[in-house]
Every structure is written in structure tokens, then in C-alpha cells.
Amino acid sequence: KNFPPGPRPVPIFGNILQLNLENPINDLKKLSERYGQVYSIYIGSRPAVVLNGLQAMKEALVTQAVEFAGRPQGLMVNHVTEGKGVVLLNHGPIWRDHRRFALMTLRNFGLGKQSMEERILAEVSHLTSHFEKSAGKSTDPQTLFHKTASNIICTVLFGTRYEHEDETLQLIIRMITENAKIVNGPWGMIYDTLPLLRGLPLPFQKNFKNFETLKKFAGDHVAQHEKSWVPGEPRDFVDCYLDEVEKRGDDDSSFNKSQLIFYLLDLQFAATDTTSNTLLTAFLYLMTHPDVQERCQKEIDEVLGEKAQASFEDRPRMPYTQAMIHEVQRVANTVPLSVFHTTTKDTQLMGYDIPKDTLIIPNLSSVLNEESQWKFPHDFNPSNFLNDEGEFVKPEAFMPFSVGPRMCMGEGLARMELFLILVTLLRRFQFIWPEDGGVPDYTPVFGITLTPKPYKLGVRLRGNQ
Numbered sequence: 397k398n399f400p401p402g403p404r405p406v407p408i409f410g411n412i413l414q415l416n417l418e419n420p421i422n423d424l425k426k427l428s429e430r431y432g433q434v435y436s437i438y439i440g441s442r443p444a445v446v447l448n449g450l451q452a453m454k455e456a457l458v459t460q461a462v463e464f465a466g467r468p469q470g471l472m473v474n475h476v477t478e479g480k481g482v483v484l485l486n487h488g489p490i491w492r493d494h495r496r497f498a499l500m501t502l503r504n505f506g507l508g509k510q511s512m513e514e515r516i517l518a519e520v521s522h523l524t525s526h527f528e529k530s531a532g533k534s535t536d537p538q539t540l541f542h543k544t545a546s547n548i549i550c551t552v553l554f555g556t557r558y559e560h561e562d563e564t565l566q567l568i569i570r571m572i573t574e575n576a577k578i579v580n581g582p583w584g585m586i587y588d589t590l591p592l593l594r595g596l597p598l599p600f601q602k603n604f605k606n607f608e609t610l611k612k613f614a615g616d617h618v619a620q621h622e623k624s625w626v627p628g629e630p631r632d633f634v635d636c637y638l639d640e641v642e643k644r645g646d647d648d649s650s651f652n653k654s655q656l657i658f659y660l661l662d663l664q665f666a667a668t669d670t671t672s673n674t675l676l677t678a679f680l681y682l683m684t685h686p687d688v689q690e691r692c693q694k695e696i697d698e699v700l701g702e703k704a705q706a707s708f709e710d711r712p713r714m715p716y717t718q719a720m721i722h723e724v725q726r727v728a729n730t731v732p733l734s735v736f737h738t739t740t741k742d743t744q745l746m747g748y749d750i751p752k753d754t755l756i757i758p759n760l761s762s763v764l765n766e767e768s769q770w771k772f773p774h775d776f777n778p779s780n781f782l783n784d785e786g787e788f789v790k791p792e793a794f795m796p797f798s799v800g801p802r803m804c805m806g807e808g809l810a811r812m813e814l815f816l817i818l819v820t821l822l823r824r825f826q827f828i829w830p831e832d833g834g835v836p837d838y839t840p841v842f843g844i845t846l847t848p849k850p851y852k853l854g855v856r857l858r859g860n861q
């Protein structure tokens with residue numbers, strides 16, 4: 397009663413047969429045109445409320461921060477991660493303690509021996525060498541930025557970086573990217589909708605198999621750390637966590653080794669497939685919008701002058717480049733349906749009643765393209781982030797990291813990576829759509845993260861080098 401309206405569900409399947417499961421974003425948009433900013437759909441027998449547009453998103457995730465801060469339980473993602481980690485923990489003290497611990501630890505890495513900025517720039521130098529070898533030719537960037545993003549988080553978590561050719565690096569990237577497509581793709585939906593099929597040897601089993609490999613990967617790192625860890629002298633995230641376990645003693649706290657392994661995988665996963673897909677989108681648009689690329693390069697040259705390296709502190713002096721990076725994030729729409737939330741108590745939203753434990757789907761995509769919020773909602777145009785004076789401005793509807801208490805924990809790291817990587821590469825190289833590249837296809841492949849279709853990246857050394 398007074399539940400948000402929506403299309404009529406059919407028994408067993410709910411509304412999933414009415415959605416294009418390969419990519420439901422357009423269907424969700426059409427439903428919003430019909431039923432409004434807050435509407436319901438059924439995933440099997442489970443009701444879900446879809447939030448669309450800035451107003452609904454803010455009223456739910458910010459104004460009623462606690463009421464909408466839960467996470468669904470009983471889905472494939474929960475079974476794969478065995479109810480541990482941080483991303484899928486329900487709202488409560490274990491989630492809060494772990495979130496706080498990681499935010500503080502990640503911040504402290506900026507103060508340690510090697511700052512976050514130095515770690516990122518060190519990794520960017522490997523990207524630069526790769527592109528130097530490709531200069532005058534074209535290269536396939538499909539997993540290149542995944543390697544960069546994965547290595548940056550690996551150095552933070554484990555103090556380890558892998559060569560681009562390393563089999564372990566390639567394996568974990570393959571597992572992460574495969575799982576990102578299975579989880580909310582058709583097979584994930586089937587798993588979540590039809591519990592009777594869960595034990596059968598269907599393609600969703602791959603997700604569980606991949607996770608076993610990933611668990612071994614993180615478990616091996618933890619085992620090595622346990623042998624070499626010196627309490628009170630942390631080298632990386634794992635050491636900090638081991639210190640925390642010791643500090644808490646046997647206080648029945650949730651800080652323990654198996655929680656650590658899933659926490660590491662959450663961070664590895666969240667940091668790899670997001671930043672890398674955003675970078676893939678960046679280069680797709682920069683190649684096909686050479687005017688934007690040149691304007692960034694001019695600004696970067698002027699601001700950096702003779703400086704050896706870019707620094708994150710340079711960004712206020714680069715309003716156009718900042719606007720370009722934000723515009724890339726807007727069109728990349730990297731996590732289009734966010735991570736699903738749930739309500740933690742009975743509540744109301746925009747006049748509707750929503751009971752406790754209702755699945756909430758924050759359609760971030762609908763805000764990043766909302767026609768009333770953007771000057772050029774359907775184009776790639778950095779002017780979306782510039783005022784009449786050419787200064788950088790960030791509209792409220794810019795929420796690729798979501799909003800509220802569950803918002804992305806890696807925003808600071810991701811923003812630093814995007815800035816340092818794009819500025820360093822644009823300073824040194826020109827990126828050109830290759831003559832044999834065919835017609836650019838901007839339609840992304842759907843999953844937890846959106847991925848641009850494979851393309852080739854034409855690389856030239858810039859004239860001023």
C-alpha cells in the first residue's frame with residue numbers, strides 16, 4: 397500500500413523479462429518517464445525501488461542518510477563474498493569500523509615514506525614507457541589502464557607492484573573484469589531471481605570459481621606479511637590491519653584474518669575496474685575530440701612549464717583540464733546503478749511508503765545525464781563544468797561516486813590517479829584515432845562498471861618533446 401508505482405510483475409520472474417538484461421539503463425529511463433522519479437520493479441519476487449534524478453537521490457541518500465544506507469543480503473554478490481569485506485556489509489558497527497579504518501589508513505599513506513602521489517607517478521612512468529614504445533603506431537589499451545590501476549592499489553595494499561607482463565597481474569585483472577560483468581548481467585539476475593537454479597553448473601558459477609583464485613591471491617599476500625610484519629612499523633595496508641587486529645586483542649571485534657582477505661579483495665576490485673574504465677573512456681573521447689585534447693595540452697604546457705612532473709596541487713591552475721576530467725567521468729558513467737542499497741527502517745520518500753529492507757537501486761546514470769541539470773546533457777563538452785568566466789564549477793548533479801554515508805571510499809585516490817595520469821600522458825603524447833580504427837562506437841558494455849567497446853589508441857610523441 398502506497399508503495400511506489402511500477403510495471404505489473406509476473407509470477408516468479410517479476411519484471412526482469414521486461415528489461416534488456418544485457419543493458420537495462422534505457423529501459424529504466426523509459427520507466428522513469430512513465431512512473432516518475434521514484435518507482436518500483438520486481439526482481440523475481442523481490443521488490444526494488446529505483447531512484448532517478450538529483451532530487452530523489454538527494455532526498456534518499458543525503459537527507460535520509462541512515463534510512464537508505466543498508467546493503468542487500470542474500471544476493472549472488474553476498475554469497476561470493478561470504479558476507480565479509482566492506483562494500484556489501486550491512487549498515488552497522490562492523491561496516492562503520494572498517495570504513496573508518498580504511499579511510500584513515502588510506503589518508504595516512506599520503507603522509508608516509510612514499511606519498512600516494514609518488515606511488516601514482518611511479519606507476520605512470522611505466523605507462524609512459526609503454527606509450528614511448530608505441531609512438532608512431534597504435535596500441536591496444538584494453539587492459540593497459542587496468543594494469544596501472546591495479547598496480548597502484550596493490551602497492552598500497554601489499555607493497556607489491558607487478559610487471560605488465562606478469563601472469564598474476566593478468567590473471568587477477570581477468571577475474572575482476574569477468575566478475576564485474578557477471579554480477580549484474582543476465583546470469584547474475586537469473587541467480588538472484590531463481591534460487592532453485594543456484595546449484596546448477598550454469599555460467600554464474602564462474603564468479604565463485606574466480607573468487608577462489610582471488611582469495612588465494614590475497615591470502616598468499618597476507619601469509620607473507622604475517623611472516624615479515626614488525627608491529628608498529630607498517631609498510632602497507634595489510635601491516636596496518638595486522639596492527640589493528642593486535643591492538644584490539646580478543647575483544648570479539650570483527651577485525652580478523654578472514655575479514656581482511658575479503659576487505660583486500662573489495663578494495664582491489666573497487667579500485668581496479670573503475671578508474672581503468674574511466675581512463676578508457678577518457679582516451680576514446682580525447683581521440684575523437686582533438687579540439688578538447690589540444691586545449692588541455694596548451695593549458696598543461698603553460699602551467700607546468702619546465703617542471704619535471706605534474707603534481708595534484710597544480711589542478712586549481714588548470715580549470716579546463718579539470719573540466720575535461722569531470723566531463724569524462726560524467727559521460728563514462730562508470731558505475732551506472734551504483735552499488736545497490738537497502739532501507740534500514742520503514743520510511744517515506746517523495747510521498748511513498750518504503751518498508752525496511754527494501755532493495756534500492758540508485759540510478760546514478762539518470763543524474764549524470766539529467767536534462768534539467770546540465771548545459772549539454774547528451775554531448776561530450778567540458779563546458780558543462782565551466783562558468784562564463786572559464787572557471788571550473790562542479791554542479792551538484794556530478795555524483796559518479798554516489799553521495800551519502802556509503803559514497804565511494806576511494807574518491808580521493810581515484811581523482812588523484814585520473815589527474816596525474818591524464819596530465820602526464822597528455823603533456824607528452826598526442827592521441828589520434830587510427831585511420832584503420834573504423835567508426836568510433838561510444839556505446840559501452842554494461843556491468844557493475846561500464847566498459848567502452850575495444851578500440852585502438854593511436855600514439856604520437858608531441859612536437860614540443
Ligand code: HEM
Binds near residue numbers: 736797803
Ligand atoms: C573513478 C573511480 C571510481 C568510481 C566512479 C567509484 C564509484 C563508486 C560508487 C558509485 C560506489 C557506490 C556508493 C554507494 O553505494 O552509494 C562506490 C563504493 C565504493 N568504492 Fe568506489 N569508485 C571509484 C574508485 C574507487 C577506488 C580507487 C577505491 C579504493 C580505494 C574505491 C573503493 C570503494 C569502496 C570500498 C566502496 C564501498 C563503500 C561502502 O560501502 O561504504 N572506489 N564507488
